[in-house]
Amino acid sequence: MSAKAAATEATEPTVLRQHAEHAFAGELDALRKADADSGRPRPPRWKLSPWAVATYLLGGRLQDGTEITAKYIGPRRIVEIAIATLATDRALLLVGVPGTAKTWVSEHLAAAISGDSTLLVQGTAGTPEEAMRYGWNYAQLLAHGPSRDALVPSPLMVAMSTGAIARIEELTRIPADVQDTLITILSEKTLPIPELGEETQAEKGFSVIATANDRDKGVNDLSSALRRRFNTVVLPLPATAEEEIAIVSQRVQSLGKALELPEVPAAHEEIRRVVTVFRELRSGLTEDGKTKLKTPSGTLSPAEAISVVAGGIALAAHFGDGTLRPADIAAGIIGAVVKDTSTDKLVWQEYLETVARGRDGWTDFYRSCREVSA
Amino acid sequence: MTVTATPAGPVAGAGAAAGPVTLLGIRHHGPGSARAVAAALAELKPDAILIEGPPEADALIPMAAHPSMRPPVALLVYADADPSRAGFWPFAEFSPEWIAMRFGVGADIPVRFIDLPSGHRFADLPQDEDAEDREQGTASEDDQEEQRHSEERHALDSMRRTDPIAALATAAGYDDPERWWEDVVEQRANGTFSALDSFAAIAEAMAAVRDQTRPEDEQREAYMRQCIREEIKAGRQRIAVICGAFHVPALAEIGPAAPDAKILKELPKKAKTTATWVPWTHGRLSFRSGYGAGIESPGWYHHLFTAPDLVVERWLARVAELFRAEDLMVSSAHLIEATRLAQTLATLRGRTLAGLTEVTEAVQSVLCDGYDTQMALVRDKLVIGEDLGEVPPDVPVVPLAADLAKEHKRLRFGPRPGQTEVKLDLREPNPGDKSRLLHRLNILGIHWGTLGRSQGSGTFWETWSLDWQPEFAVKLVEAAIWGTTVATAASAKSADRAANAEQLAGITDVVEACLLADLPDALDPIMTLLADRAALDTDVAHLADALPALARTLRYGDVRGTDTSSLRKVADTLVVRIALGFPPACSGLDEDGAQKMRVRMDKTHQAVGLLDDAAAIQEWHRALRLVADREGMTGLLAGRALRLLYDADKIGGDELNRRMGLALTPGVPPAEAAAWLDGVLSGGAMLLIHDPVLLGLLDRWIAGIPADTFTDVLPLLRRTFSNFEGPERRKIGELARTVGAAPVAGVAAGAEPPGFDRARGDRALPVVRMLLGLGTKGETDA
Ligand SMILES: Nc1ncnc2c1ncn2[C@@H]1O[C@H](COP(=O)(O)OP(=O)(O)O)[C@@H](O)[C@H]1O
Numbered sequence A: 001m002s003a004k005a006a007a008t009e010a011t012e013p014t015v016l017r018q019h020a021e022h023a024f025a026g027e028l029d030a031l032r033k034a035d036a037d038s039g040r041p042r043p044p045r046w047k048l049s050p051w052a053v054a055t056y057l058l059g060g061r062l063q064d065g066t067e068i069t070a071k072y073i074g075p076r077r078i079v080e081i082a083i084a085t086l087a088t089d090r091a092l093l094l095v096g097v098p099g100t101a102k103t104w105v106s107e108h109l110a111a112a113i114s115g116d117s118t119l120l121v122q123g124t125a126g127t128p129e130e131a132m133r134y135g136w137n138y139a140q141l142l143a144h145g146p147s148r149d150a151l152v153p154s155p156l157m158v159a160m161s162t163g164a165i166a167r168i169e170e171l172t173r174i175p176a177d178v179q180d181t182l183i184t185i186l187s188e189k190t191l192p193i194p195e196l197g198e199e200t201q202a203e204k205g206f207s208v209i210a211t212a213n214d215r216d217k218g219v220n221d222l223s224s225a226l227r228r229r230f231n232t233v234v235l236p237l238p239a240t241a242e243e244e245i246a247i248v249s250q251r252v253q254s255l256g257k258a259l260e261l262p263e264v265p266a267a268h269e270e271i272r273r274v275v276t277v278f279r280e281l282r283s284g285l286t287e288d289g290k291t292k293l294k295t296p297s298g299t300l301s302p303a304e305a306i307s308v309v310a311g312g313i314a315l316a317a318h319f320g321d322g323t324l325r326p327a328d329i330a331a332g333i334i335g336a337v338v339k340d341t342s343t344d345k346l347v348w349q350e351y352l353e354t355v356a357r358g359r360d361g362w363t364d365f366y367r368s369c370r371e372v373s374a
Numbered sequence B: 001m002t003v004t005a006t007p008a009g010p011v012a013g014a015g016a017a018a019g020p021v022t023l024l025g026i027r028h029h030g031p032g033s034a035r036a037v038a039a040a041l042a043e044l045k046p047d048a049i050l051i052e053g054p055p056e057a058d059a060l061i062p063m064a065a066h067p068s069m070r071p072p073v074a075l076l077v078y079a080d081a082d083p084s085r086a087g088f089w090p091f092a093e094f095s096p097e098w099i100a101m102r103f104g105v106g107a108d109i110p111v112r113f114i115d116l117p118s119g120h121r122f123a124d125l126p127q128d129e130d131a132e133d134r135e136q137g138t139a140s141e142d143d144q145e146e147q148r149h150s151e152e153r154h155a156l157d158s159m160r161r162t163d164p165i166a167a168l169a170t171a172a173g174y175d176d177p178e179r180w181w182e183d184v185v186e187q188r189a190n191g192t193f194s195a196l197d198s199f200a201a202i203a204e205a206m207a208a209v210r211d212q213t214r215p216e217d218e219q220r221e222a223y224m225r226q227c228i229r230e231e232i233k234a235g236r237q238r239i240a241v242i243c244g245a246f247h248v249p250a251l252a253e254i255g256p257a258a259p260d261a262k263i264l265k266e267l268p269k270k271a272k273t274t275a276t277w278v279p280w281t282h283g284r285l286s287f288r289s290g291y292g293a294g295i296e297s298p299g300w301y302h303h304l305f306t307a308p309d310l311v312v313e314r315w316l317a318r319v320a321e322l323f324r325a326e327d328l329m330v331s332s333a334h335l336i337e338a339t340r341l342a343q344t345l346a347t348l349r350g351r352t353l354a355g356l357t358e359v360t361e362a363v364q365s366v367l368c369d370g371y372d373t374q375m376a377l378v379r380d381k382l383v384i385g386e387d388l389g390e391v392p393p394d395v396p397v398v399p400l401a402a403d404l405a406k407e408h409k410r411l412r413f414g415p416r417p418g419q420t421e422v423k424l425d426l427r428e429p430n431p432g433d434k435s436r437l438l439h440r441l442n443i444l445g446i447h448w449g450t451l452g453r454s455q456g457s458g459t460f461w462e463t464w465s466l467d468w469q470p471e472f473a474v475k476l477v478e479a480a481i482w483g484t485t486v487a488t489a490a491s492a493k494s495a496d497r498a499a500n501a502e503q504l505a506g507i508t509d510v511v512e513a514c515l516l517a518d519l520p521d522a523l524d525p526i527m528t529l530l531a532d533r534a535a536l537d538t539d540v541a542h543l544a545d546a547l548p549a550l551a552r553t554l555r556y557g558d559v560r561g562t563d564t565s566s567l568r569k570v571a572d573t574l575v576v577r578i579a580l581g582f583p584p585a586c587s588g589l590d591e592d593g594a595q596k597m598r599v600r601m602d603k604t605h606q607a608v609g610l611l612d613d614a615a616a617i618q619e620w621h622r623a624l625r626l627v628a629d630r631e632g633m634t635g636l637l638a639g640r641a642l643r644l645l646y647d648a649d650k651i652g653g654d655e656l657n658r659r660m661g662l663a664l665t666p667g668v669p670p671a672e673a674a675a676w677l678d679g680v681l682s683g684g685a686m687l688l689i690h691d692p693v694l695l696g697l698l699d700r701w702i703a704g705i706p707a708d709t710f711t712d713v714l715p716l717l718r719r720t721f722s723n724f725e726g727p728e729r730r731k732i733g734e735l736a737r738t739v740g741a742a743p744v745a746g747v748a749a750g751a752e753p754p755g756f757d758r759a760r761g762d763r764a765l766p767v768v769r770m771l772l773g774l775g776t777k778g779e780t781d782a
């Protein structure tokens, strides 16, 4: 990272979690310059060229030497399809099991394209129609009657009028009738305001990134009419152990910085262990392909691996000897694998006794886990 | 500018404005090259066409224009002495060589192949392609990283050699070489540039790409130059040479003839060969062939070749048609969005035209909700676009192939692309003959049909899965040594296999195959042979291995109405001799030998059952009893024999209990007892589940094994139990929990037998649980 980029990122140290556009302001600046230098075209209202957005997400080194960190570690084509979708002003739907970076990718795309990742609607069973359209400031409304001043626009409406990317999280959790509002917005690109006899028209650059959980299928399945408005990209679980280790290491490192945890050495070995346990249980097969395993009910996503390791590092830093040890991750792993149900417990016991036990270099880990379970 | 060559010296500096030779360097199976060749030939109006291909097939070239010739087809050249030494040169409709052949035949000018005759390669060693494939297939599994790196390097190197135009495209950031061709080569060819000029540009680029050559390249190119010299000498004015782009630099300089003649003189003497046309498939175009590496997406290439314009839009329309036929909803709005996405993706990747990758990604993202479940359909039906070519009926074939073609016609039962299923009622004449044909072809090594598992005994139905492979053309030539019709060839090959069978089982396998294939002529001498060999063979293992096929034949073989009485006689004597020899063969075996013998025992037992002959069954049971009873028998086999007798109701439950008690007493070494137990228990846990007494015996025995031998016995026990199904193990586990309460050897429920040491028993319980797959943690007082 260039000195300048580092400086920008060091200016706002107090909030617990910065928005992507602030946290990576330096990188975004450098990319903007790189665009300008090479005269790459930008779609209307985009802050960066599609190429620069892709580089921002996938990482790389710019001509001026600025190192762009990889935000998303995974197939390049996924990111390219996502960006190309938004460049054709189509809405983008990211689906996948929990913890596959749907929210994360959506935030970074919005930050890179519109310079603003905060136009966000959080989908829940209680998401009201106002969250998609607009609400009213009732004091104003009563005092002066319906007017633009009394109208409180939704993030979606703001995105339309400013030509920005709006984000919708967990689209499938939103009640079907509220989802329908979105169909009009995406197909007509206008939002009527019958109370005022007006409408808001979407400016160029407006689009929507929605995320949805694969496992939620059937909760509020998207209507085919809504589905048709989206290009869909499935975010996969990491293809290889190395890829997953890279994801976890990188995220743990930046989380550690944000939480001001002291540097903890020897993390690599434990990260590999966590990833190995997760991948083996997820696929129901040991790494060497020789032993079949039962799979637990949880997803064991990279995100959970990240939190197991981050938790372990906090333990090691504050209560341990400053080095990440098997004992620091044992409880975290068990917590992630054993979710309440009794079958998970059995799955874990079997794994511990038939796989972990006796594996080279796993003795301490095995012991630590036994202690936790006991 | 055109690339020209003169008999003496390189193009540049030769001074002559234009020699008689024009080199059209193409990409094999490249639709772009095919279009360019068509345009260049029309422009050039050659008076002779020379094509990279096997000269042995020169006489077959005119057939390319035959009205009933339909690509994909391939030229097959094989060595007469050993037809398994063969080479294929496949052509699709979009192959540049195909275009050139048809142009030449249509224009009535000489067309000839100029690659090195295959006869040289067939002369001694096996084909080099095979050697190369083997090399790649057997790379060690260590150093995977290192291997991947070297593979990548190897892939790039070999791409420059086998598909240099794809290498150029890759260097330009294109992963679809044909779209690169359209974008870069054809755009330049547009308007002011001619197709001939684009070939000149390719030739220039090749001079830079081509760095390494192999000895075989030099030999081939020496031959090509010799052919060109001959045509120049013959006074041709405009010679068009269609060859892989890789060879162009080597042909641009014709040079003096002497060095080439020397290279060719050193080659091994040509083997005698025969050439013919055979039908080919799109799928097979992806294989390595005489034209080097194959292509992965023949259907897409076909599309690129035939679509007049709007390549992406027309492709997506075909995808839509395909999906709609499967009742999947696709709207025109979808297609518009998919087109836009494909195009934008290409732009993002710095490509002017969207290639197959972009189009495929757009289909998945826009039409398939991001999932790849339907993409396999697109791949099979469109990207590969399975298609089976046709050759005219009058292409030269071996008599055997001609007979098969007649059978195809007579039964209205010919090869079709892809996999299909047929169900045949053997009582009907036509299906019966189809079945005969399939069985006979299987004997000849032409596995067109795979017989499904039979649906019960004595059925008159057969289910076949059919999958015609173009390589069967070679197998047919190979099989031609056996006879001139499918039936006679199958008979002759069966007789030969039986005569050369090393063991008795080999003969009974042939007998079974002959009956299924209805080859009575072959059967008689083979039966005599079988009887003779069976009488002489003294190895009980051989006899036992031969029985199952015989038993199956006797049981199911009569659907064809063959007389099997002589076969039954052989089977009966076989059983008697097996029964006599079996018990002595069951002692003094090591573990490996014992396991093999156990399998043999089970199979023989099953076969004897199939024979359904009271006398034979009695003989066999007598033998089993001897094995089960006699001292000194290998434990595993003694236990197994006991179990088979028990299952056959020859001994009762009480007797089984008694024997178990005996076998599992402290006097017997635990390892031996465990092996015995394996014999009794393997192949189903019902015994233990239904007989609490047995389970109790087992439980007590395990608890009583001394600590120092326990670890030796454990793996054996684990193996026994791990063969049970999961639910069975669970059930046994549940029962084991209450086993203390079960009436063990007459002890009342709840009461402890005299001398029972509960504390000691408890110590063993965790191990029992583990054996039963219950996990180790648990309430010890359950
Ligand atoms: N392939 C990946 N590359 C980078 N980070 C990843 C990847 N997969 C998961 N993560 C990390 O996992 C965490 C959780 O991801 P999130 O976006 O909340 O998942 P989702 O929304 O899919 O449930 C994020 O911190 C993200 O950085």
Ligand SMILES: [Mg+2]
Pocket: A102, A103, A104, A169, A211
């Ligand atoms: Mg999320």
